Amino acid sequence: MKLTLKIWRQENANAKGKMETYPIEGIEGDMSFLEMLDVLNEELVAKGEEPVEFDHDCREGICGTCSLQINGEPHGPDKLITTCQLHMRTFNDGDTIVIEPFRATAFPVIKDLIVDRSALDRIQQAGGYVSVNTSGNTIDANSIPVNKHDADDSFNAATCIGCGACVAACKNASAMLFTSAKVSQYALLPQGKVEATERVLNMVRQMDEEGFGNCSNTGACEIECPKGISLENIARLNREYLSASTKS
Amino acid sequence: MGGFIQSSTMRKFAMALSGLFLVFFLLQHFIINLTSVTSPDTFNELSHFMGTNPLVQVLLQPVLIFGVIFHFAMGFILEAKNKKARNVNYVKYNGGANASWMSRNMIYSGIVILAFLGLHFYDFWVPEMVHKYIQSHPEDATRYYAETIAKFESPVRTGIYVVAFIFLMLHLLHGFSSSFQSIGWNNKYSKALKGFTQAYAIIIPLGFIFIAVYHYLNH
Numbered sequence: 042m043k044l045t046l047k048i049w050r051q052e053n054a055n056a057k058g059k060m061e062t063y064p065i066e067g068i069e070g071d072m073s074f075l076e077m078l079d080v081l082n083e084e085l086v087a088k089g090e091e092p093v094e095f096d097h098d099c100r101e102g103i104c105g106t107c108s109l110q111i112n113g114e115p116h117g118p119d120k121l122i123t124t125c126q127l128h129m130r131t132f133n134d135g136d137t138i139v140i141e142p143f144r145a146t147a148f149p150v151i152k153d154l155i156v157d158r159s160a161l162d163r164i165q166q167a168g169g170y171v172s173v174n175t176s177g178n179t180i181d182a183n184s185i186p187v188n189k190h191d192a193d194d195s196f197n198a199a200t201c202i203g204c205g206a207c208v209a210a211c212k213n214a215s216a217m218l219f220t221s222a223k224v225s226q227y228a229l230l231p232q233g234k235v236e237a238t239e240r241v242l243n244m245v246r247q248m249d250e251e252g253f254g255n256c257s258n259t260g261a262c263e264i265e266c267p268k269g270i271s272l273e274n275i276a277r278l279n280r281e282y283l284s285a286s287t288k289s
Numbered sequence: 290m291g292g293f294i295q296s297s298t299m300r301k302f303a304m305a306l307s308g309l310f311l312v313f314f315l316l317q318h319f320i321i322n323l324t325s326v327t328s329p330d331t332f333n334e335l336s337h338f339m340g341t342n343p344l345v346q347v348l349l350q351p352v353l354i355f356g357v358i359f360h361f362a363m364g365f366i367l368e369a370k371n372k373k374a375r376n377v378n379y380v381k382y383n384g385g386a387n388a389s390w391m392s393r394n395m396i397y398s399g400i401v402i403l404a405f406l407g408l409h410f411y412d413f414w415v416p417e418m419v420h421k422y423i424q425s426h427p428e429d430a431t432r433y434y435a436e437t438i439a440k441f442e443s444p445v446r447t448g449i450y451v452v453a454f455i456f457l458m459l460h461l462l463h464g465f466s467s468s469f470q471s472i473g474w475n476n477k478y479s480k481a482l483k484g485f486t487q488a489y490a491i492i493i494p495l496g497f498i499f500i501a502v503y504h505y506l507n508h
């Protein structure tokens with residue numbers, strides 16, 4: 042496959058970036074998108090140029106490290122996968138592929154395609170946990186009966202890998218889907234009920250402080266989320282927030 | 290109100306409630322308008338009631354005006370905040386791949402509706418206020434029908450009304466069902482509810498268009 046890549050290059054957080062064009066040849070359909078970028082980088086290094094920086098770790102869709110806005114969509118055109126699971130067979134010979142970092146004020150660019158997504162970590166730290174006494178007589182979580190339906194919904198919410206594609210896709214750069222997944226995961230379980238009120242209030246406050254936009258229910262996040270996190274979680278977050286506001 | 294509106298989730302909730310209130314108001318307005326086609330006498334009676342009943346004038350009318358202003362003001366505030374939340378735009382943004390045109394352009398359909406409301410107030414509300422509260426005319430409970438249909442003699446005005454209602458349709462196609470999501474109502478009935486809201490979003494504006502065109506053709 043012969044392709045033309047248009048890639049965002051930016052020296053550092055303060056530099057002014059721009060799109061650069063790179064023609065590339067010999068790409069196999071079975072290569073992953075990141076392997077294709079590896080090929081490009083080897084060529085760049087061989088020519089003595091700076092390789093394109095991009096985030097990746099597990100390369101199997103579980104860590105949430107890879108990102109990239111590919112042809113205007115986070116994690117590319119295929120659904121329910123991360124960029125590392127995207128294969129080049131999705132594209133055609135001769136295609137031009139536009140590759141940009143995830144864009145949000147709360148995700149400043151560090152270099153090239155790498156953005157700082159620690160805002161999501163801070164939302165998590167603001168309340169996305171349950172306090173457990175680990176002094177020696179810890180009770181096994183499985184000894185508390187949980188309704189199957191709630192357990193399934195909680196598990197599904199917990200599959201969020203914190204990649205930030207929901208923010209990248211949203212026209213408002215809202216982190217509502219991420220936050221709602223993290224709130225729901227605990228709100229649905231008995232262990233999470235104790236801190237439910239502060240959790241949702243604190244996490245939403247942190248989300249707002251980080252400068253994410255306001256959700257207007259376009260649903261783009263749900264479509265682009267590699268883990269299929271559903272909008273039902275956002276509705277649950279809204280309910281949790283309303284009931285918490287009346288209590289606090 | 291400051292604290293209430295400071296959180297994104299509460300802004301969303303307030304937007305939804307004011308929107309639902311306006312959707313409900315629209316139905317009431319539509320039913321009254323429809324009588325202008327079916328029975329001018331009923332139309333006069335209802336208009337007279339709405340125009341002179343103290344409860345409607347002193348309580349409901351200010352609530353409505355507040356609802357309208359709030360919904361628009363909040364719409365603009367949210368738009369400004371959301372623009373700020375992405376300080377560098379994408380070179381390529383394929384919004385159509387994951388969200389409907391309606392949901393992505395609420396601000397534009399909203400602006401068209403706002404402009405229309407300006408005309409609508411100029412056409413009906415301002416003359417009503419002048420008629421009732423500035424010049425003191427003897428009350429004539431039969432004047433409303435003739436005054437209303439006179440506005441639809443102009444093809445330009447009728448055309449503007451038609452276009453505005455198409456934008457209202459686009460606005461409601463997203464906004465009505467979206468309000469339920471915002472107040473946390475997303476469950477096994479949501480699909481049916483979405484069907485209902487979409488039918489409403491299409492039928493009510495089409496009904497308004499029908500009434501305007503009907504009077505234009507019959508003047």
Ligand code: SF4
Nearest residue numbers: 201202204205207266
């Ligand atoms: S909700 Fe989905 S898109 Fe958003 S951070 Fe979690 S996994 Fe990524």
Ligand code: FES
Nearest residue numbers: 098100105107125
């Ligand atoms: S690199 Fe871990 S999810 Fe893509």
